[in-house]
Amino acid sequence: MEQEILLKIEHLQKTYDNHTVLKDISMEIKKGEVIVIVGPSGCGKSTFLRCINGLEKINHGAVYFKNNCISDESLPHSLICQQIGMVFQSYELFNHLTVMDNITLAALQVQRRKKSEVQQTARKLLTRIGLADKENFYPRQLSGGQKQRIAMIRALILNPEIMLFDEVTASLDPEMVREVLDVIIGLVRQGMTMLIVTHEMSFARAIADRIFFFDNGEIVEENTPEQFFTQPSTTRAKQFLNSFEFNSVK
Amino acid sequence: MQDLGIRVLFDGENGVRLLLGLVVTLKLSIITIIASCLLGTLMGLLMTLRNPIIHIVTRVYLEFIRIMPQLVLLFVTYFGLTRAVGINLSGFTAAVIVFILWGTAEMGDLVRSAFISIPKDQYESGTALGFSKLQLYRFIILPQALRQIIPPAMNLATRMIMTTSLVVLIGVVEMLKTGQQIIEANRYTAPSAALWIYGTIFFLYFFSCWPLTILAQHLEKKWEK
Amino acid sequence: MSLKKIHLLFLAAIIMTAAVFVSGCASSPDTSQQQSSTSPTAFRSLDDIKKSGEITIGVFSDKAPFGYIDQNGEYQGYDIYYGNRLAKDLGVKVKYVSVEPANRVEYLKTGKVDVILANFTVTPERAEQVDFALPYMKVALGVVSPDGALITSPDQLKGKTLIVAKGTTAETYFSKNYPDIKLLKFDQYTETYNALLDGRGDAFSTDNTEVLAWALKNKGFTVGITSLGNIDTIAPAVQKGNKELLNFINDDIKKLASENFFHKDYEETLKPVYGDAVNPEDLVVEGGAVNNK
Structure with missing residues (x-):
């Protein structure tokens, strides 16, 4: 275990108008690790991801990226976002731009990279997700699954060190879930460090190095996927997992 | 009878007078439309700030302008200001003020609703990609807002051009009034002149508004690709 | 729903306050201007007009044959014929302003014109707002x-x-x-x-x-x-209280009877339209005297 610690969260607390969403979260993520966070709706898992990349200000605690504190606003937000990529539940492509422009805009404007190099990289990424023929399409001409895959490579082209996925399949039609998850599986194979919030339990079990179970704004259980899905150590996790099971009613 | 009517158009200074009327109409329209776009954008952006004082002030301003017929505003500015505080504006200046007040209010509301209609996701995903606030607005928010503003803004501009015919009530003689003067002067000698004069005015208005429609269509087509 | 209503009431209140403010400010000079000519909407006295060398007269620009603009852009008509003469008798130049039926009173009240000669029918309601001179038409x-x-x-x-x-x-x-x-x-x-x-x-x-x-x-x-x-009679009108100008116009109209001025006016401006079908006595008022039938 000589892998370096990429992301360290210490006693993170987040409050909205007297309502505490995240109580006291601490977590360490090593380079190359795949962490999956599961838990009932409203348990604070999405807020947790948004606190990490600075979309939400935290009330207490600290977030460290490679031993640098990134939660005290000492570093420019733009710099943090280039290191920590994020993909959201709603496939939020920029509707006025083509697929190619969507993917390259941040690389060109934020990172000031050369256009020819960026476009070449973009085409490579598009080919990898099987959408090479769509570079001049507009978002409205694409399916939800296609848009979400493009949103992923739009984040990946910035060469982030860690990716945050916030329920990226939650608003997709079932037949499109697989194509999106396959992209993440591809990233696992490449050794990308990831923090994934999902409701896809068999997917979580297949790819996670560690599972965190959130409930009511706190980490209730941390476990290996095998242990968590077969013998969870807490009753709350047990109840949560049972809600995905159906007994025959006939 | 017909050619008598059309002859009125070329009789004496009539044609030139009609064109001078058009100049008044266009001068008023162009000045006030440009000013309204600039001030309206500013006001629209102010309105998107969640400041309660700005909210109340802009809201009252907008509702006031909307409730008041333009005619009343023209009367209040031209005659009311003289009576109340002795300010004696020229009719044209009063018209410019009223049209800018009106255009800014309407434009401000268009800009506000366009910005508000852009989903929060667009701001967030832009921020998550590392864009600065300025870049976010320049590359992502403004282009999308502009697309929504253009059609109703063109509509507003056309309405403003048409409404310039009201300014005659504060003594500004524009194209339509000039036309009516010509028609009435020939009421007994060439009754069919009305048809020709109104026809000419129709075409002059049409060609004043047409470029705006063409521009709007061009932009929409460009963005529709 | 109720919040919206409150919102509307609130706005209505503001607008009414504004309206009261405007009309309140507007009506106060009317009472004061009789004593002082320094109030914002003061009329120009006879001397002011003569000194400036120009009289401003509000006329119709699209009511042929009473007040209209000819093909050369010149004001013409029965009202204008008298307007020109009035300016001449005052020894000043004339400047015509195009007015509408709806704004004639306002033009006088705000002093934006000195006289209205725009087919202005004398009514008791209007006489409360402006001062009518002797009639020149009926x-x-x-x-x-x-x-x-x-x-x-x-x-x-x-x-x-x-x-x-x-x-x-x-x-x-x-x-x-x-x-x-x-x-x-x-x-x-x-x-x-x-x-x-x-x-x-x-x-x-x-x-x-x-x-x-x-x-x-x-x-x-x-x-x-x-x-x-x-x-109904038609007469020139001046701002309420402008006695000097009113008296000048009245004297002028009386004096012009000696040369049968308004009959000449009729011959020049109205007869080409009405021809012989009309008896001038049905329309023309000479010397301000209406002979009741």
Whole structure:
């Protein structure tokens, strides 16, 4: 275990108008690790991801990226976002731009990279997700699954060190879930460090190095996927997992 | 009878007078439309700030302008200001003020609703990609807002051009009034002149508004690709 | 819902306050200006006008043949003919401003013009707002009918159908004084003329200047009654309290009677339109004296 610690969260607390969403979260993520966070709706898992990349200000605690504190606003937000990529539940492509422009805009404007190099990289990424023929399409001409895959490579082209996925399949039609998850599986194979919030339990079990179970704004259980899905150590996790099971009613 | 009517158009200074009327109409329209776009954008952006004082002030301003017929505003500015505080504006200046007040209010509301209609996701995903606030607005928010503003803004501009015919009530003689003067002067000698004069005015208005429609269509087509 | 209502009430209150403010400010100078001529909307005195070398007169620019602009862009008409003379008698140049029926009073009240000469009919309501000088013209009702069945007195209309436009003096006059005449009412003037042409009525009545002009263009119709009912007078108007200017105009009109000025005015401006069909005495007022029939 000589892998370096990429992301360290210490006693993170987040409050909205007297309502505490995240109580006291601490977590360490090593380079190359795949962490999956599961838990009932409203348990604070999405807020947790948004606190990490600075979309939400935290009330207490600290977030460290490679031993640098990134939660005290000492570093420019733009710099943090280039290191920590994020993909959201709603496939939020920029509707006025083509697929190619969507993917390259941040690389060109934020990172000031050369256009020819960026476009070449973009085409490579598009080919990898099987959408090479769509570079001049507009978002409205694409399916939800296609848009979400493009949103992923739009984040990946910035060469982030860690990716945050916030329920990226939650608003997709079932037949499109697989194509999106396959992209993440591809990233696992490449050794990308990831923090994934999902409701896809068999997917979580297949790819996670560690599972965190959130409930009511706190980490209730941390476990290996095998242990968590077969013998969870807490009753709350047990109840949560049972809600995905159906007994025959006939 | 017909050619008598059309002859009125070329009789004496009539044609030139009609064109001078058009100049008044266009001068008023162009000045006030440009000013309204600039001030309206500013006001629209102010309105998107969640400041309660700005909210109340802009809201009252907008509702006031909307409730008041333009005619009343023209009367209040031209005659009311003289009576109340002795300010004696020229009719044209009063018209410019009223049209800018009106255009800014309407434009401000268009800009506000366009910005508000852009989903929060667009701001967030832009921020998550590392864009600065300025870049976010320049590359992502403004282009999308502009697309929504253009059609109703063109509509507003056309309405403003048409409404310039009201300014005659504060003594500004524009194209339509000039036309009516010509028609009435020939009421007994060439009754069919009305048809020709109104026809000419129709075409002059049409060609004043047409470029705006063409521009709007061009932009929409460009963005529709 | 209720919040919206409160919102609306709030706005209404603001607007009403604004309106009261404007009208309050507006009405106060009216009372004060009689004493002082330094109030914001003060009129220009006779001396001011003479000193400036120019008088501003509000006229119609699209009411031929009373006030209109000819093909050379010059103001013409019965009102203008007198306006030119008034300026000449004052020894100043004249500047005409195009006014509308709806803003004539405002133009005077705000001092944006010195005199209104825009076919301004004298009414008691208007006399509270402005000061009228002696009249120089009069209008009454006229009745137009087909030559084949010409109506020359109101008694001939008994049991027949008379066409009128709604809201006109003709409507009130006939329903009050001749209740046994059947009235056919229309909203618009064009409808009334069409009805007369179609024979839906036996005659049509409105202002005599209007029917006289119409009959000239429509062969087979004649104005059998050229002056009926209450005579309305048309007079110059000045801002309330501008006594000097008012007196000057009154003296001017009286003085002009000696040269039969307004009859000449008629010959020059109205006769080309009305021809011989009209007796000038039905329209012209000379020396400010209306001879009641």
